[in-house]
Amino acid sequence: MLTWKDVISFSIHGSPNPDKIVVRSLEEWKRLLSPEQFRVTRQKGTEAPHSGALCSIYDEGKYNCICCNTPLFDATIKFNSGTGWPSFTQPIKENAIKYIKDESFGMLRVEVVCNTCEAHLGHVFPDGPAPSGLRYCINSESMKIKKEGEER
Numbered sequence: 001m002l003t004w005k006d007v008i009s010f011s012i013h014g015s016p017n018p019d020k021i022v023v024r025s026l027e028e029w030k031r032l033l034s035p036e037q038f039r040v041t042r043q044k045g046t047e048a049p050h051s052g053a054l055c056s057i058y059d060e061g062k063y064n065c066i067c068c069n070t071p072l073f074d075a076t077i078k079f080n081s082g083t084g085w086p087s088f089t090q091p092i093k094e095n096a097i098k099y100i101k102d103e104s105f106g107m108l109r110v111e112v113v114c115n116t117c118e119a120h121l122g123h124v125f126p127d128g129p130a131p132s133g134l135r136y137c138i139n140s141e142s143m144k145i146k147k148e149g150e151e152r
């Protein structure tokens, strides 16, 4: 289980290597994504709180990257943080997420991106529930739910 200490270490020394890497040009991503998906994942946008389609959904399944379809989170580790964004306590696998130190807006935060295609997902904070104490605050636009047994 990852803790805040691991997150800080990954953001300073580098994250675990992904299983594979997906690289596309901005033009290609623009063609493949909706305008809002493109803004959030490729231009580090943030959707308005409580606006996301996945915010109040707790169906079983995996949450995959909207860009490259890599599983990022599981419904069993989703919780209601009350923030208006889908929130998780752990990634589905230790190497699913890449951690980047983010000093924009005069704050020190840790940005989380898809480790496979570098899609912007959101941020991780040290104020989540026990035992990990982590809160991955993720844009709905960055993910799609993949139900058990579904091909895509």
Ligand SMILES: [Zn+2]
Binding pocket: 065, 066, 067, 068, 069, 070, 114, 115, 116, 117, 118, 119
């Ligand atoms: Zn991805």
